[in-house]
Amino acid sequence: AQKVTQAQTEISVVEKEDVTLDCVYETRDTTYYLFWYKQPPSGELVFLIRRNSFDEQNEISGRYSWNFQKSTSSFNFTITASQVVDSAVYFCALHDFGGSQGNLIFGKGTKLSVKP
Amino acid sequence: EPEVTQTPSHQVTQMGQEVILRCVPISNHLYFYWYRQILGQKVEFLVSFYNNEISEKSEIFDDQFSVERPDGSNFTLKIRSTKLEDSAMYFCASSEILTDGYTFGSGTRLTVV
Numbered sequence: 759a760q761k762v763t764q765a766q767t768e769i770s771v772v773e774k775e776d777v778t779l780d781c782v783y784e785t786r787d788t789t790y791y792l793f794w795y796k797q798p799p800s801g802e803l804v805f806l807i808r809r810n811s812f813d814e815q816n817e818i819s820g821r822y823s824w825n826f827q828k829s830t831s832s833f834n835f836t837i838t839a840s841q842v843v844d845s846a847v848y849f850c851a852l853h854d855f856g857g858s859q860g861n862l863i864f865g866k867g868t869k870l871s872v873k874p
Numbered sequence: 875e876p877e878v879t880q881t882p883s884h885q886v887t888q889m890g891q892e893v894i895l896r897c898v899p900i901s902n903h904l905y906f907y908w909y910r911q912i913l914g915q916k917v918e919f920l921v922s923f924y925n926n927e928i929s930e931k932s933e934i935f936d937d938q939f940s941v942e943r944p945d946g947s948n949f950t951l952k953i954r955s956t957k958l959e960d961s962a963m964y965f966c967a968s969s970e971i972l973t974d975g976y977t978f979g980s981g982t983r984l985t986v987v
Contacts, residue, residue: 791973791975793975795978800980801963801980801981801983802978802979802980802981803917803965803978803981804978805975805976805977805978808974808975810973849916849917851917853973861907861919861922861930861932862907862909862917862919862976863919864916864917864918865916866915866916867916
């Protein structure tokens, strides 16, 4: 069965610290997509990244970087030099197709608090 | 940047009343979705819609729920007889192709009293 596990419920760091949010997924499909979304206190879901199962290259976007490792079914997200504005709930999600159109399966989220 | 627009942002309704949540997906998108998030919990899939029909629905999406695309732009979620446990944030999303990242709307917070 498809599943996304974000074992860290809450993380608190001090500004400028680096922080890594963990994501482990389960799927039987060989073709799937992984996502990260940010949910700030205002409540909307903000798309951060999409990665397909055939592309294991790590990605960096400014202070954000993602480490995709198929061998461990993990897609971890690192924020370098965290800022107060990074405070939010971060969701990892899996889209596989399970023989049908499929849909996004979300993890339970990790609440990140960055203190000044 | 194109947006998915949801209205209203917050709706309070009495138990047993019907509610319609409205969404305007991005204009060239073909796939539409509703998700919900009970306060403090994870985001859950409700239904997907393509080519004017439901493609897939979850166990949550029972007979009390329906979706419609009444014209070329709107995509609605109707809850016929609301229950207290329907209180949640409801997100509409759309995507241009099946494997694209979804663009989510900013959500409608539904409170059933």
